[in-house]
Amino acid sequence: MVISLRRKNKHIGSHVVMCIWCLVVLFPIWVLLINSFKTRLTIYTNPFWVPEKWNFGNYSTVFKDGNFLLYFKNSLVVVVLSLALVLIVSSFASFALANWKGKASRRLYLFFIAGMMLPIKIASIKLLEIMRALGLLNTIWSLVPIYVAMGLPIGIFILTEFIREVPRDLTEAAIIDGSSYVRVFTTITIPLTRPALSTVAIYNLIPFWNDLWFPLIFINDEKQKTLLLGVTRLFGQYQTDWSKVLAVLTLSAIPVLALYLCMSKQFIQGVIAGAVKG
Amino acid sequence: MKKSSRFLIASFVLTLLIIPCLVAQGTQEQGSQKVVLTMGSWRTDDVEQMGRLLTEYKKIAPNVEIQFQPTNPPDYNATLRLQLDSKTGPDLMYARSYAAGQELFNAGYFADCTDIPGLMQNFTSSNLAPWRMPNGKMFAVPFAAVSHAVYYNKDIFKANGLAVPTTWEEFLAICDKLQKKGITPLANGVADEWDILECFFLGMLPDYVGGASERVKYESGEKKLNDSSFVAAYQAMADVAKYCPKGYESVTYNDSQVLFNTQKAAMFIDGSWTAGVYADATFNWGVFAIPAPKGRKTAICFHPDMAITMNTTTKHPAEAKAFLAWLCTKEGATTASKNLPSGYFPMINFEIKLDDVHANEFLALNSGKETDARFVWPALMDLYSPMNQAVIKVMKGQLTAQQAADSVAALKK
Amino acid sequence: MSKKKNSIIPHGNYWIIYVLPALLFYVVFMAWPLLDSLRLSLFTGNNIATRKFIGFGNFVRLFTEETSRARYWGAFVHTWYFFFIHMLVQNCLGILFAVILTNATMKGRQFYQTVIFIPTTFAVLVTGYLWKLLLNPVWCGDVLSKMHLSFLVRPWLGESTTALTCVALISCWQWMGIPTMMFVAALRNIPEDCIEAADIEGANAWQLFAHVKLPMILPVVGMIAILTFVNNFNAFDVVFATENVNGAPSYSTDLIGTLFYRVGIAGQHPIGIPDTGMGAAIATITFIVLLLGVLPVLKATQREQ
Numbered sequence: 001m002v003i004s005l006r007r008k009n010k011h012i013g014s015h016v017v018m019c020i021w022c023l024v025v026l027f028p029i030w031v032l033l034i035n036s037f038k039t040r041l042t043i044y045t046n047p048f049w050v051p052e053k054w055n056f057g058n059y060s061t062v063f064k065d066g067n068f069l070l071y072f073k074n075s076l077v078v079v080v081l082s083l084a085l086v087l088i089v090s091s092f093a094s095f096a097l098a099n100w101k102g103k104a105s106r107r108l109y110l111f112f113i114a115g116m117m118l119p120i121k122i123a124s125i126k127l128l129e130i131m132r133a134l135g136l137l138n139t140i141w142s143l144v145p146i147y148v149a150m151g152l153p154i155g156i157f158i159l160t161e162f163i164r165e166v167p168r169d170l171t172e173a174a175i176i177d178g179s180s181y182v183r184v185f186t187t188i189t190i191p192l193t194r195p196a197l198s199t200v201a202i203y204n205l206i207p208f209w210n211d212l213w214f215p216l217i218f219i220n221d222e223k224q225k226t227l228l229l230g231v232t233r234l235f236g237q238y239q240t241d242w243s244k245v246l247a248v249l250t251l252s253a254i255p256v257l258a259l260y261l262c263m264s265k266q267f268i269q270g271v272i273a274g275a276v277k278g
Numbered sequence: 279m280k281k282s283s284r285f286l287i288a289s290f291v292l293t294l295l296i297i298p299c300l301v302a303q304g305t306q307e308q309g310s311q312k313v314v315l316t317m318g319s320w321r322t323d324d325v326e327q328m329g330r331l332l333t334e335y336k337k338i339a340p341n342v343e344i345q346f347q348p349t350n351p352p353d354y355n356a357t358l359r360l361q362l363d364s365k366t367g368p369d370l371m372y373a374r375s376y377a378a379g380q381e382l383f384n385a386g387y388f389a390d391c392t393d394i395p396g397l398m399q400n401f402t403s404s405n406l407a408p409w410r411m412p413n414g415k416m417f418a419v420p421f422a423a424v425s426h427a428v429y430y431n432k433d434i435f436k437a438n439g440l441a442v443p444t445t446w447e448e449f450l451a452i453c454d455k456l457q458k459k460g461i462t463p464l465a466n467g468v469a470d471e472w473d474i475l476e477c478f479f480l481g482m483l484p485d486y487v488g489g490a491s492e493r494v495k496y497e498s499g500e501k502k503l504n505d506s507s508f509v510a511a512y513q514a515m516a517d518v519a520k521y522c523p524k525g526y527e528s529v530t531y532n533d534s535q536v537l538f539n540t541q542k543a544a545m546f547i548d549g550s551w552t553a554g555v556y557a558d559a560t561f562n563w564g565v566f567a568i569p570a571p572k573g574r575k576t577a578i579c580f581h582p583d584m585a586i587t588m589n590t591t592t593k594h595p596a597e598a599k600a601f602l603a604w605l606c607t608k609e610g611a612t613t614a615s616k617n618l619p620s621g622y623f624p625m626i627n628f629e630i631k632l633d634d635v636h637a638n639e640f641l642a643l644n645s646g647k648e649t650d651a652r653f654v655w656p657a658l659m660d661l662y663s664p665m666n667q668a669v670i671k672v673m674k675g676q677l678t679a680q681q682a683a684d685s686v687a688a689l690k691k
Numbered sequence: 692m693s694k695k696k697n698s699i700i701p702h703g704n705y706w707i708i709y710v711l712p713a714l715l716f717y718v719v720f721m722a723w724p725l726l727d728s729l730r731l732s733l734f735t736g737n738n739i740a741t742r743k744f745i746g747f748g749n750f751v752r753l754f755t756e757e758t759s760r761a762r763y764w765g766a767f768v769h770t771w772y773f774f775f776i777h778m779l780v781q782n783c784l785g786i787l788f789a790v791i792l793t794n795a796t797m798k799g800r801q802f803y804q805t806v807i808f809i810p811t812t813f814a815v816l817v818t819g820y821l822w823k824l825l826l827n828p829v830w831c832g833d834v835l836s837k838m839h840l841s842f843l844v845r846p847w848l849g850e851s852t853t854a855l856t857c858v859a860l861i862s863c864w865q866w867m868g869i870p871t872m873m874f875v876a877a878l879r880n881i882p883e884d885c886i887e888a889a890d891i892e893g894a895n896a897w898q899l900f901a902h903v904k905l906p907m908i909l910p911v912v913g914m915i916a917i918l919t920f921v922n923n924f925n926a927f928d929v930v931f932a933t934e935n936v937n938g939a940p941s942y943s944t945d946l947i948g949t950l951f952y953r954v955g956i957a958g959q960h961p962i963g964i965p966d967t968g969m970g971a972a973i974a975t976i977t978f979i980v981l982l983l984g985v986l987p988v989l990k991a992t993q994r995e996q
Contacts, residue, residue, distance in 0.1 A: 014791040018803045021788070024864070025806050032821050041540055047831040089712045096709035108710060115721055117917065117985050119925045121948070122974035123724035125731060125955055125967050130724060138366040149720035152713055181705075210814035212928050217956055220357040221366065222347055228814050242532070242824060249817045256812045264805050355958055359965070381964050467829075469849050471939050525828035527849025527940060533829045663959060667941055689758075 032253075036246035043243050058247035067222060068251070071230030074140050078226060079208045082147035083201050089148065090155030090200065091193070095185050097156065098163040099171075109160065115153035120146065121213055131218060140226065142218045147211075151204040158203075162196035163189055202263070209256055227252055313597045315344045317586075318361070318368035320354035323554075324619045331617035335601065335610075342597045344370065362387040362589070369592040370601065373418040373585045375408030375651070377659045383417040389588040391416045394599060396606030404490070405625040408582040408651065418585035419602045421614070422622035425550040425640045426481030426579045432562035434461060434544045446485070446514060446571040453521040456544050463521040465543035467529020468670045475666040478547045479515060480652040484577035485570035486511040489648030497657045503690055504683035510571065512672045512679035519673040527674065550621035553636045557620065565636065567643045580649035582625060664689050729978065731971035742968075749972035763973070765942055766950040769855055773946060774923040776859035782870050782915060784863075789874030790900060804875075808868035815865060819932020822861045823848065826933075848933055851943035858944050862929045866922070870915045877911040878904060917985050924977055927952055947977055 035043045036058055038051040046052065062068050097109050120127075127146065128137070136142040166189055174184045190197075215229040222230075231248045319328070328346040336343060347368060349357050355378075361367040362382070373379040373388060382388050391397060392415050398406070401420055409418040428449075430442070438459060443449040453463035468474045486507045487493065495501040502508075523529055523537060535555055538546040547568060556563055570576040586605065588598045604610035608628045615624040620637060624630050632638055654662050668682040677685070732749055734742045753759050788807060792800050810818060824830055826847040835844050847857045881904060889903045905912075927948035930938060936953055938945025953959060955970015 011794070011797050014794065014797060015799070017787070018791060018799075021784075022803065022806045025809060028818075028821050028825055029809070031825060035824075041536065044536060044540065044830055047834050085716075089716060092709045093713035096706040100706040105706070108714075111722075112713070112717060115717065117921055117989075118725065118978070118981060119921055120721055120725070121925050121927075122951070122977055123721070123728045125971055125974070126724035126727040127720065128956075130720070138361060145716060145720045148716045152717050152721075156713065206812060210816075212814065212816050212931075220349065220361045228816055232816070245820065246824075249820055253813045253817050257809065260808065260812045261805070264808070355964075359958075378964075467849075469846075469939065470935065471937065523829065525832060525844065525846040525849065528827055528846030529829055529849070530827075533827065537829065663937075670941065 032246055032250055035243060036250050038243050040241045040243050043246075055243070058241075058244045059251070061244060062248050062251060067225075067230060068248075070223060071225050071227040072255075074224060074230075075209060075227040078140050078143050078147070079205065082144050082151065082208050083204060085144065085148045086151035086155050086204060087197055087201060090152050091159055091190065091197065092185075093152075094156050094159035094163050095189060097160050098166075109156070112153050112156045115149075116157065120150050124213075124217060127214075128217060138219055138221050138224060140219070140224050143211075143214055143226070146214055147204075147208050150207070151200070154203055155200045158196050158200050159193060162193045166192050205259075206256060227255075313342045313594050315342065315370055315592070315594060315598060315601070316368040317344055317346050318358060318371035319346065319348040319584075320372060321584075321619070322348045324348070327617055327619040331614055334613045334617060335604065338604065339597070339600060342601070344601065358382075365591055367589050367591070369589050369594060369598050370586055371589065372421070373409060373587045375582055375585065376655050376657075379409060379417060379585070379587075380411060383411060383415075386590060388417045389590045389592075389595070391419055391587060391602065394419060394606060395603050397602075400606050400608075400611075400627050401625060402627060405582060408655070409585045409587075418587035419605050420582060420625040421584045421586050421605065422618055423625050424581050424583045424622060425643065426477055426548070426581070427550070427565040427567055427640060427643055429538060429546045429548055429552075429556070429563055429565055431538070431541060431544045432564050434541065434561075442566045443569050444576075445569050449569050450517060450521075453518070453545075457521060462523050462537065462543040463545060464518065464523070465529075465534040465537040465546040466522050466548075467526040467531070467534050468673060469528050469530040469533075471666055471670065473531045473534070473548075474673070475662070475669055476652060477549050479511070479665070479669045480654070481547060481549070481579045482514065482568045483511055483653045484579050484648065484650050485568060485574055486514075487653070488575075489577055489650045493650055493653060493656070496653075499690075502687055503661075504680070504687035508683045508687075509679045512668070512682045514571070515669050516672045516675070516679055519675070522673075550623070550637070550640045551619065552621065553634070553640070554620035563636075565639050565643065567647070575648070577648040577650065578644050579652055580623075580644060581651045581655070584622070658690070660691070661686055661689060725978070728971045729975045732968060732975045734971075735966075735968040745968070749968045750976075753969065753972055759969075762942065762945065762950060766938070766945045766947050769938075769943070769945060770924055770926075770947045772855060773859045773862070773926065774920055776856060777863055777866075777919050777923055778916065780860065781863040781867055782912070782919065785867060785870035785915075786874050786912075788867075788871045789878055790904070792871070792875050793878045804872075807871055810865045811868035813865065815862075815928035816932045818861060818865045819929050822857075822864075823933045826857060849940055851940045854934065854940055855944050858929055858933055861933060862923075862926065865929070870919075873911055873915055874908060877908040881907050913988050913991060917988050920984050920988075921981060924948070924981060947973070951977070 031048065034050050035047070037054050037056065038046070039053075039055050039057075042051065042053075093112070097105055097112075131137045131142045134142075170188055171184050174188055175181070179187075210228060211226075212228050212232075215226045216232075219225055219229060231252055317328075317332075321328070325346060325348065332344045332346060358367065358371065359382075362385075367387065373382070379388065394416075397416060397419055405420050405423075406416060409420060410416055434456070435441070438455065438461075440452050440455065443452055456463040466474060466478055487496065492501070496503060519526070523543060529537070534543075534546055534548070535552060537543040539556060539559060541561055550565075567576050567578055586602060588595065588602060592598050605614060606626070608626075611624055611626040611628060612630050615630045615632060618624070620634050621640065623632075623637070623641060632641070654665060664686050668677065668686050671677040672679055672682040733744060733746055735745050735748065753763055788803075791797065792804055794800075828844045828846055832844045835841060845853070847853050885903055885907070886899065889899050923946075925948050926946050930936075930944050930946055930949050931952075934940075934944050936949055936957065938949050951970055951973050954965065954973060955967055956965055958965040
């Protein structure tokens with residue numbers, strides 16, 4: 001009796017806490033949205049409320065000017081390609097590491113996992129030189145290998161664990177029946193690890209899409225810029241139209257946000273995967 | 279298999295997306311008789327005007343198309359370097375003056391421009407100086423200079439019976455009067471840091487330390503950077519801080535422009551390049567020179583800002599050189615000036631009349647006054663950051679004027 | 692771990708082929724550049740042509756030259772403070788939210804969960820710019836004063852005393868979702884029996900948390916501390932968006948990430964000439980600091996398991 005009463009009280013307190021936090025989260029987003037529909041000077045006269053006159057001009061200007069769709073395409077290509085490569089490469093590696101016994105396997109595993117702890121950014125200067133030597137500098141292709149290298153550690157981390165849990169009997173039965181390991185891999189292991197694969201994809205999606213650092217130092221050509229880098233051009237040093245900036249920010253945030261709202265469960269699952277195994 | 283079908287779909291979608299990109303790039307490279315040159319710059323605001331200028335050039339050289347591709351100013355240095363290192367740099371580019379440009383010439387990126395016809399003849403020595411190496415070689419063609427002054431709201435001045443000040447003391451008195459009336463006198467802020475130094479402090483400095491002939495004395499060490507003139511200059515900044523907007527510590531350069539544009543602030547000490555922003559202002563505005571204190575002579579900071587140069591690794595050196603040569607002719611320079619963004623002034627010897635009323639207003643300020651480039655640009659760039667921080671600290675009251683001057687003087691090698 | 696050695700499964704050489712692609716990407720684009728950056732720190736000069744070996748010269752100069760030393764220690768101290776704020780706000784609030792969200796009888800948890808994670812889907816650049824506008828007294832000052840909230844009208848990002856804290860809080864706002872969700876997962880993993888046992892023994896909510904839940908999620912707390920630590924020592928975007936690359940005002944928001952960018956990649960405005968050797972030296976020190984910080988925590992939490 002006493003316990004349930006206590007729980008009931010906590011709920012009011014909990015709701016208050018959560019509501020306050022939701023306000024803290026949603027208020028800036030509200031500001032972002034409504035101010036993107038105002039004009040350059042009215043965002044100062046009317047900061048918090050809905051615009052008196054809705055101005056869709058900002059959005060249409062952004063689409064017409066600024067290569068916006070091109071940036072979007074570039075980001076899409078880079079992210080999709082990187083994710084695909086991460087999934088393919090790390091699932092092969094994880095399959096091997098999960099099945100291969102021995103010290104070498106364990107050492108390789110730790111070698112890969114170490115990458116989760118160390119930020120690839122500090123190697124930027126050398127990476128610049130490598131990209132220059134490969135002739136990929138100033139193109140979107142310079143980003144793909146970097147993102148793959150970034151995504152591998154977590155990919156191998158999650159997938160190896162998952163594959164280890166695939167029941168031995170299934171794989172062994174298939175091998176006894178005469179399949180090669182490759183067939184076992186593609187026909188049995190992969191389908192069973194589908195949840196882990198989507199976890200890895202989603203976990204890496206946000207950092208790949210939202211990365212500013214590598215596009216900033218690798219890419220300069222207007223036509224090769226990713227979305228986030230491209231929009232910084234609009235934040236010129238001398239002249240910023242805040243309402244247009246906000247429209248641009250909203251457009252840059254929408255892709256991942258929309259994806260998240262549709263698939264929030266999987267997103268959170270992806271993030272959790274790190275914790276549960278850790 | 280779900281995974282393989284997912285892959286198929288993904289690769290199909292990928293191909294669909296990549297094709298338009300490739301096609302878009304492809305059409306650009308077609309038309310091989312036409313030569314396409316790219317021009318890099320930090321002026322993301324001037325896309326329209328430069329477009330007009332380059333269209334005019336096309337009338338003269340129909341088979342050459344020059345595309346203006348500016349980069350965001352904070353990123354310009356890093357990204358230009360990147361491009362140049364990877365040999366993907368633009369064919370033509372804006373060159374910064376003095377040390378910044380010299381370094382790129384030494385690294386072999388900027389072409390030697392000394393023998394471009396008309397260059398040495400049609401510019402004064404002092405206009406060529408910012409882009410001249412110590413051994414006399416030119417690494418760029420001077421393009422435009424900028425000026426610094428006080429933008430003021432003529433309507434507010436008229437409504438309050440204020441006249442344009444001729445001394446610094448009069449200027450402070452006007453600020454005081456405006457503040458008592460509840461109007462923010464100055465729009466300047468320090469959040470972006472560079473603007474308070476380049477536009478305000480360095481714009482004002484010639485009033486205190488004199489023109490180019492005095493500046494070299496400081497550079498050689500004959501005069502100290504913490505002498506009474508400098509201390510007076512820092513003190514002036516400290517005095518003016520209370521007339522900046524409340525919360526000026528967070529006011530960015532763009533916020534300042536908005537404050538002036540919405541008439542919330544009566545004056546704004548800024549460079550001439552912002553003139554275009556107020557082109558459609560709903561009020562009357564003008565400019566006056568930052569006045570010197572009583573007993574000193576008002577001087578103008580007229581700063582050679584931009585030059586255009588050629589990439590040593592350009593695939594079309596002849597066409598690039600032709601463009602640069604055009605800029606050295608009277609016709610070319612006149613066309614260029616007519617299409618220059620508001621607030622940029624030609625540096626060539628010929629008499630060129632500008633159409634814009636405000637541009638002429640700026641130029642008129644020069645008459646009868648000594649001019650100089652920004653103090654630290656020619657030889658003391660190392661002191662840019664320390665001076666910047668000193669000015670901000672003195673405004674915030676964290677340092678006295680003497681301490682600020684001393685801190686910068688101590689760093690002079 | 693101790694699986695039966697099965698004679699059907701082949702050893703070593705066969706598996707190498709599977710691992711090769713991953714190894715290729717990882718070594719060429721991560722391991723080797725990292726190690727080579729360490730090597731670069733022993734040189735001076737900006738490109739291969741002008742490079743000269745100077746041993747530990749860069750390190751010596753970093754710590755003896757007055758301005759370099761001031762900048763480095765400043766950035767170092769600021770980054771630690773940044774991390775401290777994250778641990779305090781982001782991770783403690785994260786645990787609080789997680790405890791609330793795992794309360795089985797509470798309604799609306801799905802909604803709260805979804806909302807908490809929204810900022811994490813934004814790019815740091817987006818949140819940086821957004822908060823730069825929100826914290827700008829010129830933008831909302833008049834309206835706030837009219838609402839009798841003039842104590843809120845301060846140049847938060849312009850005063851060196853408040854700027855770093857604000858930037859750190861903005862970063863916490865952004866990343867709150869991840870630790871919260873991780874703690875939720877960890878709390879859900881706690882076996883029901885433990886909680887029931889504690890309940891039966893009459894433990895109140897606080898005791899339940901402190902003596903049962905917290906110890907059991909300690910490995911996750913350690914993991915998150917490590918991730919936060921690594922993330923903070925690389926923070927760049929948030930300062931880039933809210934202030935500038937110098938760590939204005941007066942270098943008070945200068946972090947190791949911004950220092951590295953300024954020294955090694957972009958060079959000081961407006962000259963823009965980087966010093967790649969020095970930049971690599973800063974990166975090397977960061978690398979060592981990270982190893983020194985991460986390994987002990989990792990060992991400690993692994994033992995917990």
